Amino acid sequence: MTTDVTTPSAPATSPADLLAAHRDRLDQAVAACAARTFYSAFDESPSPRVYGETAAAEGKAAFDTWLGGAFPLATPGSDGTVASERSPFGFDLGVAYPRVPATDAAVDELMSAARRGMRAWRDAGPEGRTGVCLEVLARLHGRVFELANAVQHTSGQAFVMAFQAGGAHALDRALEAIAYAWTEMTRTPATALWEKPGRGEPLRMEKTFTVVPRGVALVVGCHTFPTWNSWPGLFASLVTGNPVVVKPHPGAVLPLAITVQVCREVLEECGFDPDLVTLAAEDPADRLAAVLAVRPEVRLVDFTGGTAFGDWLEANATQAVVFTEKAGVNTVVVDSTDSFRAMCQNLAFSFSLYTGQMCTAPQNVYVPAAGIATDEGHKTVAEVGAGIGAALDKLLGDDARAVELLGGVVDTGVLERLERATGHGEVLVPSRAVTHPAYADATVRTPLLVGLTEHDAEVYESECFGPVAYLIATASTDRSVALFRDTVQRRGAMTAAVYTTDERVLDDVREAALDAGVALSENLLGGVFVNQSAAYSDFHGTGANPAANASYTDGAYVASRFRVVQSRRHV
Amino acid sequence: MTTDVTTPSAPATSPADLLAAHRDRLDQAVAACAARTFYSAFDESPSPRVYGETAAAEGKAAFDTWLGGAFPLATPGSDGTVASERSPFGFDLGVAYPRVPATDAAVDELMSAARRGMRAWRDAGPEGRTGVCLEVLARLHGRVFELANAVQHTSGQAFVMAFQAGGAHALDRALEAIAYAWTEMTRTPATALWEKPGRGEPLRMEKTFTVVPRGVALVVGCHTFPTWNSWPGLFASLVTGNPVVVKPHPGAVLPLAITVQVCREVLEECGFDPDLVTLAAEDPADRLAAVLAVRPEVRLVDFTGGTAFGDWLEANATQAVVFTEKAGVNTVVVDSTDSFRAMCQNLAFSFSLYTGQMCTAPQNVYVPAAGIATDEGHKTVAEVGAGIGAALDKLLGDDARAVELLGGVVDTGVLERLERATGHGEVLVPSRAVTHPAYADATVRTPLLVGLTEHDAEVYESECFGPVAYLIATASTDRSVALFRDTVQRRGAMTAAVYTTDERVLDDVREAALDAGVALSENLLGGVFVNQSAAYSDFHGTGANPAANASYTDGAYVASRFRVVQSRRHV
Known part of the structure; x- marks a missing residue:
């Protein structure tokens, strides 16, 4: 099951309309996660027959536009820029991003900007937030060839793989995370009537249940799969109400800069604070991730990378829930x-x-x-x-x-x-x-x-x-x-x-x-390989051995990213 | 909705039969958790009209039997006994329990005994484990007057409250935790057929999904609510496949000793290793909980008590998922x-x-x-x-x-x-x-x-x-x-x-x-009080402020107590 061409963006910018526009896709993803059967919302073939004759060239041109220039993103707390990417295919990208220094002042400013829009984002509710996030996926899908080029020339993946693993499959993994979060957020009704039988009149109470965020979420990206490994955590945290600070790997910034750009664009169009999603690019010597991860405002951390830093995060970022994917011996x-x-x-x-x-x-x-x-x-x-x-x-x-x-x-x-x-x-x-x-x-x-x-x-x-x-x-x-x-x-x-x-x-x-x-x-002998996992059906990682403490995507991956706060009154 | 008298135990001892015997109760609890409406499986009235004319006296007599004697439990690694309980109503209980010293040798023995039965318990599957745990609840309900006396004379709760909060309501909270865990474990099917369309024949794979435990679960009990606050974590961990070591508060051991006794009895009848549930009583000077909590085998910790030790656990037991309920200012x-x-x-x-x-x-x-x-x-x-x-x-x-x-x-x-x-x-x-x-x-x-x-x-x-x-x-x-x-x-x-x-x-x-x-x-003005929370409807704690990092019971409380491991093959 595939879509034709890229996903059209919803014309409306009310979050509720966005949810309605993308509702079928959400429902299909939810159903696939429960059945673990095949599903894909984003066609994995970069063929012109699927995406149109001009899509590939336009995407390449869009990518080329960024090279050697300043990427148009504003990050609160940033000071100057940093350009650290070199394509494994042999050239410097030369894209400059706002640099967040690892100083208290800079991080204070970033954290308070990130938190500024939290209340309105919380009040958007599961429906509003899910609508916004699904629209972000649709727009990222509209830029999938540009993203594929960005993933290719940061990670070194060949183009078709970058299109698939870095584009279509990453979008499916993001949708999967949103679907799980949707199920989790909506399993408790927004209101309920509680009626306890008694000797005389029953006790009756009306109860209200509200999904509230945990706090700032930090996503630490990796060099090899900047989108596939970052998007599940990014969207799982965002859709559950948390502002997200994206700290990309210095060698693979562009795919996440594009991601952050699209998130901010949709948030702003819908009337939310764009600083709910920020890019925190660093000079590699700054070790910014270690500084951000232990901030008291940070309550969620998603990390993909080496075992040493992953273990360090698990042991030290104890104020946060930490999701890690580290190394192992397959x-x-x-x-x-x-x-x-x-x-x-x-x-x-x-x-x-x-x-x-x-x-x-x-x-x-x-x-x-x-x-x-x-x-x-x-x-x-x-x-x-x-x-x-x-x-x-x-x-x-x-x-x-x-x-x-x-x-x-x-x-x-x-x-x-x-x-x-x-x-x-x-x-x-x-x-x-x-x-x-x-x-x-x-x-x-x-x-x-x-x-x-x-x-x-x-x-x-x-x-x-x-x-x-x-x-x-x-x-x-x-x-x-x-x-x-x-x-x-x-x-x-x-x-x-x-x-x-x-x-x-x-x-x-x-x-x-x-x-x-x-x-x-x-006994894999045909067109399936041990290193591939299919969204909605295969769990990526188990969380049951030292290579990772989490899995894409299960209930545990989303359930602790928010809390439910209730109020009750007699009726 | 209430049961008549105490719940009859299922006559069968096959886990599948036990699940069938208690299935209606499980289904009702699952439905109530989703709707957040009123439900109770265990009648909160200690009246003879509900429980029979002799139940109260028999329960009191059963409690009295334990006083001044050795409680019949064997704990691997224990050495001698400890008797530390005094009723707030003015007498020493004098019940002696096996004492687990806080030494490496003792804890090694306890941990390896706890893990011995893990594989068979895992292989029992969600159905088998849930059947066993529901039977445990039924038998605890059969001893509810005995438990009420034990709770009264350890916590100091007055009898009716001990019967309710320490008995019936605690059973409801335990059932609620089991219901959430059941929903979580069964949301992924045991097997699925994945079929990906292709140019020629579709790719077809059969996939198997198995719920696996995290490791040893430690439950640290409190003095005031030895059952109500310990049972949710105990049963959430046990039903998801983990062996449970129960470390009671030295002042409130008996209610948990009875609990452990019933767990071991049902496990053994069903052919499982009774050491899947053990009581680790301590001499208060030993600070046994701090020793147990950082053991590498321990992957889950449930704690109710003071902020200092709760914060210590969150910061130091980083090898485990830690669920705490601490102090706050209501x-x-x-x-x-x-x-x-x-x-x-x-x-x-x-x-x-x-x-x-x-x-x-x-x-x-x-x-x-x-x-x-x-x-x-x-x-x-x-x-x-x-x-x-x-x-x-x-x-x-x-x-x-x-x-x-x-x-x-x-x-x-x-x-x-x-x-x-x-x-x-x-x-x-x-x-x-x-x-x-x-x-x-x-x-x-x-x-x-x-x-x-x-x-x-x-x-x-x-x-x-x-x-x-x-x-x-x-x-x-x-x-x-x-x-x-x-x-x-x-x-x-x-x-x-x-x-x-x-x-x-x-x-x-x-x-x-x-x-x-x-x-x-x-505006509570009638028969509902701010300090009461109703199982299946009210979340106890939110996990969203410093008083607790968890809630009874939501998805986050159960989802990370197990993992899903899959296998796949072409068909």
Whole structure:
């Protein structure tokens, strides 16, 4: 189910009219979340047949307009500007954003501006706020090609992936969060009549229930998925009544600057204070997020990024409810397969997609040292490595095709880890530099596959973020399952997968995945990959292991973003 | 709507059968929570007409049996026993419970015993666990008179209140928590078919969703409401799959020992590990709660008690989700009334009920210094004080009737605060000692009403837990409203009330209550009191001000007590 072209904006600017205009979409999203069936409100195909002949060029032109200039946003408390973005495809964006210094005075001003519009926003009620937020999504959808370019040239995602993961799918994840919040806010009626039977007349009371916000919400963006990972928290907090301060990653500001611009535009048109959503760009040396996160006004924090800062937030921002997505060691247990080639192709794709720079990309592949049974006969560990290598060669042999899957390397840290990883074990498949046909200065690499044994725990128990996978020989599949359970319990994981033809093994791995609290993909051989999760159906992260304390999107992700305050009187 | 006599236990001990046996009750509770209308599954009247002629005597006899003996519970890690309870009605209970020392070895043993049965409990699923928990409630209801005696002689609540607040209403609050958890656990289907349209065949996946627990849940009980305040968290955690360690207040162990006994009995009958619910009694000097709360195995903490330890838990038990109910300054804004006598009676009752030892009892009564308009003409502040004094005299003039409302003083700290409070301002209504006709050694006091002005902020901005209320003269009602908003925002409150005949004032106070995040009762003149909240309809606490970070019961109270782990495969 897809929409035609981009979503038309509602002509009206009354929040109630906006809700009415987008009501079908909301209802469909709510229903899909409950059924966990397929749904998408935003077409994932950037094809001219869907979005029109001129959309792509117009979006590219809109993106180009921003380059080398000052982005037109006003942030209270800001002082000067900062321009910190460089495309992994080889050029500086040169877009200047208002810089918020990490000083008390600046942050005081930002916080009081953020809070100024809270009461009117609260009084808009779930209906008004949901209408406004759905209109924001519709307008972001109208700028989806511009956003895709912005995501491509900050994260390094190839264009189609940037359009999908950074545009259409991110919009679906945002809508999902709004749908969950809507359900949660409206589960309690606005008014109720309470009538307690007694000896004589019953006691009768009329009660009023009002959704009230928690306070300022801080969203800390990441470099690799500036929209997909930030929008769920941003919209979940905003729609439940909280002002939102968006602190983007210095390397991926533009997609969130566009987001903030659209939020402010719709808020203002509807008569709300635009400072309900602000962009707090920083000089990277300022460590602004750490300053903002512990402010008493800040009652909600959404963070995607490294484990160290995520753990710090959980331990230190105790005045707030903190939602984190951090790092983990995503695991594949390979026991046996009835389709060796398809398994190797599926794994090769998962390693390659966006150069393995996904929090969901697999890293640790456990294979019994004695080899595995397959439809092509018994395969040794070396043969499994060779099979994956062949699949990678086929997938990435042609540079022009390869770059559309790999995209660019997001930062030098990835290159350094990739370099070091060659010394971690036996290089089964080397990484190679790919020349981008369109961007001569792009940094593009293919995945590295390193052979280890289960004794190399000091290597494979840490996340090596980037295009590095480990093929780990274990004593047996039982041992693989035990390592999987134990490592994920201690080090976390966003995803797990298993390949087996043995029902007993499948049961064991399912049990281990429940114990470890990680989502499991079983025998993926076709067009679904372990690193992909579908909005409304797949939970992204579980909150049940150290990789994340939250999930996109469940009740726990939205329920504590607001409170209900009641009043009562006799009638 | 009430049940006849006590709830019959289901004869079956299969969890599925238990759910079927109690299904109507669950469905009714779920419906009431959504509608916020009146519902009660457990009759609040201790009358023989409801519970039978022998129930009261049998319950008293069952309570008496425990006195001076060893309570038959085994707690892993315990060493020796501890007997620390003294009835506020003047005698030592002398019940000995297994003592858990605050040592690593003891707590290690307790934690591993608690976790031992987790997997089977998880695998019971929402249906099985809910069936078991509903059966526990039914059996606790069968022991409601015994529980009422146990609550009376630990908390000091008078018998009828102990029966209601400690028995029937506590069961309703427990059922409410189970109902919310049931709704939350079952909003995601156990399985779903996902079908994504494509160019050729659609992508089809079967998905499985499993509710998994967070880890060990710690419940820290309080002295005044050992069941009412502990059961919501206990059952919310247990029904969502978590083992529960109950750390009772040393002064109120028996009601929770009975609770734990019933939980273990039903768990064991159904084939689960009884150590899923354990009692961790302590020597008060051990400060066991602080040791348990920061254990890595503990992922959920429910606490009711003082602000200092509650704040400590929120700041230090960062490995857990912490739900706290702490202290606050409950406020009444008196502006005007069309029923002066009824207002004074209503306030007098609220001050007197259980000697003001309720977290919901009003403390700060703001009155304009110029006096108020009433149906009996203009009343000065002194006349308002005198009106409340007259109502207190009428309510409490007869000792035999007074003790049934007041109950006993829970600890010496209350007496000390009461003594000190006479020096805080002008004593408008003195407190007096009441002689209990049945318990010569009972400690019973009537409320103290002290006159202050708005300049005495250092007095009225702190909770003076116990039978102390302040009548505070302010410059105007507008000033009262401003003080109300400001004080509650900074110091918290569980309840607020207003008396006014002026719609503008009512609007202002409602707005202030929303800003301060506190529930408001308007012009209570009859059989409803500000310190009472009704399960399924009234939220107890909001989580929106410093007095509590949670509410009985909303989605936020249950949603983060479990996680959903999925698996998926092609079909």
